[in-house]
Amino acid sequence: MTDHLHDNCKALLGSLSEYIDGELPSDLCREIEKHLEGCDNCRVVLNTTKRTIDLVHITPEEQTVPDDVRERLFKRLKLDDYLNPQP
């Protein structure tokens, strides 16, 4: 498997997260982009990693705690009086 990866690829992988998060200085970004132009495998790894991060966003039904869970929580904390207004 390592025959797919040259030293430049390994260096890129080490900085991949920071590159995706836009935390690298521009000269390093340019170097990475130059490498990506000529390296199919690294391009695939970059695109699929970005996609992986895109796919794990919180779904609307995960935005709030289910009502029954909230109710039991408030009761356990003896906060029953404050059960009503939910922000």
Added chain:
Amino acid sequence: MSITTTPEISIDALRAGDRAEFARMVDVHSALIYRLGLKMLGNPQDAEDVLQNTFLNALMHLSSFEGRSSVSTWLYRIASNEALMMLRKKQPVSIEDMQAEDSEDGLIPAIFTDWSALPESELLAGESKSAIDAAIARLPEQLKIVFILRDIEGVSIKETAEILSLTETNVKTRLLRARMALREQLSVYYGERMPRKEKND
């Protein structure tokens, strides 16, 4: 990205025993803590235990909270410890977990199928969402918690480091490993769903 909603929870009010403010804090931070429990432990009952224990713990230790970190950092630290403790009770730390930090294994990609162009409707269709959740569940715990805080909840690297008592470098390393491990798992899953001609063998 901010993870808390305004107005800020008043530490002074909490310390003075203001129950309405405590209730407000519970509502502001419950959803993240419940999701954290759900993703870490994989079932609603355990997630509810994490949620309840976190706030009971917070209530108990309110007087010793010095306010050096923000309320959210403090709560997420309690919640993370709670989730990790419950996870370890269920499944003792594996060798894979212990190596999560140092091993090169997860870092070297082995699958180069480009599934990134598949439309999102297809990537999230049917059982795909469960497959993504299952892939997250399989991450070693030390990578999983970093991934959940940073990539799912959008907590900054700095706050993630504070929550988990890690250095920022450590958080970045674990995040990279988590992302690569997850990418590899999803590449297997989506690779099997790609039209054969597009496979990059």
